[in-house]
Amino acid sequence: MEISNCIKILKNEDNFREIYVNLVAYYDLPDQYDRTISGLSYTSQDVSEGNIFFCKGNNFKLSYLNQALEKNISAYFTESIDEFPDTTAVGIVVNDVRKAMAVIAANYYDNPQNDITLVTFGGTKGKTTAAYMLKNILDIHTDGKAALISSADIILDGVTKIKASLSTPESLDLFKMLRTAADNGMEFLVMETSSQALKLDRVYGLDYDVAAFLNISPDHIGDIEHPNFEDYFYFKRKMFKQSKTVILNSDSDYYQLLEEAAKDCTEKIITFGNIKSNKECDFIWEKIGGNSFKLTSPFQEYGEFFVNLFGDYNIENAVASISIALQFGVSIKDIKRALKSIVIPGRMEMFKTEDEKLVVIDYAHNYISLKKVLSELKIVFPDKEINVLIGSPGNKAQSRRKDFGKVLSKFADYVVLTEDDSNYEETEKIIKEIEIHLDDGISRTIISNRKEAIKYIISNSSPNSIILLAGKGADKFQKRKGVREFYEGDYQIAKEYVESLKK
Structure with missing residues (x-):
């Protein structure tokens, strides 16, 4: 060229x-x-x-x-x-210049989007989990020919994991990844599309075969990303214009607006929802206990499914993935097998201590995800104390700090506030901006060093309590002053500390 x-x-x-x-x-x-x-x-x-x-x-x-x-x-x-x-x-x-980047990258890499089936997930919560679910399903369907671009991992040959730095890469990187995946013989590429990717034209020129919109709640609002919820919501749904088929969760907030916006610019809309909502949908799910659910449509019963992840919100993610998989002719047998075996690093990973404390590691990093995780824990463990360790990132999504204070005040019995990618802001300043929104009656401890904070909350929680380590999931870094510094990871730190207490 x-x-x-x-x-x-x-x-x-x-x-x-x-x-x-x-x-x-x-x-x-x-x-x-x-x-x-x-x-x-x-x-x-x-x-x-x-x-x-x-x-x-x-x-x-x-x-x-x-x-x-x-x-x-x-x-x-x-x-x-x-x-x-x-x-x-x-x-x-x-x-x-951003649109120039995208169109030149597409041409330089010989329009790789034409050589692979492209599926994306959008919305506030669940994109990574749903993307992993769909990749797992498509891997079984195609014998391992599904690539993945997510905020957790990038997998371009079906197997090898590369750690991601953005939910949706810059366009130069994205088109290069698409070309690599196509050249590696991948038939599908499953990816996340963030509001920032749409606002900054990282996906300009891409046409998705299918795009699923999971839910919407205020996030990424602040001086650097979106000035307000209206701006955030507008760019979130902008992906409809680049999608041949749109999957919509009828239980999402603002569903009517989402449906109208999708109808205005896409060829086909498929909807799903909970039977309790009493809405007409293409796919209707009904929880039947634990992580199991039934799925039906107006014309067919698909039977019972089990998803190997905790929470009703993960049933929603599973149904979104099923709705897509069925468009590509995946068998119910393959779908059930994939969901039954799904494991996602940093998403509702759990282990117990010798004194029956349940340690839960989850990426819950915004209002809607933290609220859903904590509300599910309250439902499943109504009589248990719930203790939460959390921080909030610097130089982005400042609105989360207030939101975390509100959610923690409603669901947590005890809180440890700590570091989570403070970047160019002072950790202590971020912590204070969460703390001022905690109710006075919520007991809290401030420990800036996240590793020490994890040890502290495990040591100081009561036997049989629930300990949620929220926000980082499987991340193996702390972002400080613009640099990603190595971090052992919440699960590894917690597990090793618990093992050390046995000696």
């Missing part, structure tokens, strides 16, 4: 202004400056000779471009720049 190809694509997209080479402006690229592209990059640390470089992001600095130029890039893309560098690298000015 040559630079001239990029310019032609951008002109067709009406996303092109002009070119600068050696301080001279052009509309058409002179032949002597055209060259073959060796790769795509948006970070000056990773850029290589001959790459094209995208100047993107609110925090982009001119020094990043200068670093890239020192590595002899062939071209760079920018929306605006006060002073163009005097260089033979071709400077291409566009209206929207």
Whole structure:
């Protein structure tokens, strides 16, 4: 692919202004400056000779471009720049650099979205769990030919796990992953689509074969992400416009609006819901005890299913996955087998101590997920003390701090507040912003070091109590000052500490 190809694509997209080479402006690229592209990059640390470089992001600095130029890039893309560098690298000015990234990446990797069936999950809670469920189902159906892009793991060959850094990768990375998965012989790719991915055009140009919208609740609201719930909700449902088939949870808040929005822009809508809601749906589920449920449609009974995960909300995730799987002709036998064996790291992992404390590790990291986990624990263990360890991330989703205070005040007997990816904010400041929203009657302890906090809550909880370690799930890092530092993980720390107490 040559630079001239990029310019032609951008002109067709009406996303092109002009070119600068050696301080001279052009509309058409002179032949002597055209060259073959060796790769795509948006970070000056990773850029290589001959790459094209995208100047993107609110925090982009001119020094990043200068670093890239020192590595002899062939071209760079920018929306605006006060002073163009005097260089033979071709400077291409566009209206929207993020959309330019997406369309050029799609073309550079030969439109991989056309070579694989693409399924996504959106909504506030359950995306990762539902994605894992569907991958498990499709793996059995296709003999291991389902790829995954989630906030937990990226699996592009059906087996090998790579730790994820974003729920939905940047477009350059995403299209490269799609090409890798397709070249690896994957028939399906299951992914999460976040509100930020839609707002920042990371998935621009993608068309999903099926998109499932699980639920909606306020989250990611703050100065950096979404200014308010309306903005968050709008971008959450924007994926409907890129989806051939939409799966909707009729029990979701704002369901009528979601259904109307989907009808306005997609070919096919499939709905599911709980029998208690008394709504007409394509798939209706009914809990029959524990983690088991029955599934029916107006035309068929599908029998009983068991999902190897705790909570009614995971039955909802399972039904969403079943609704998709049936569109691809997966057998009920394969679906039941997959759900019965599903294990998801960091999602409702449990073990007991010698004095019968139940330690639960879960990724519950926002209002709706924490509320659902705690309410389920209260229902299943109505007479047991529930103690919660939790923190909140820095420089994002500031509204969670107030939300956590409200949920903890309703469901928790005792709280330990600690660190959870404080980033550039002070951990103590974040903790205080949670604590001020706790009811006065809620006993609490503040321990900034998460490892020590885990040890403390285990040691100081009563026998037979429930201990929920919330927020990090299977994460093996703490984000501090923009850097992901190694962290052993909540499960490993808790398990090793409990084992040490036996000695």
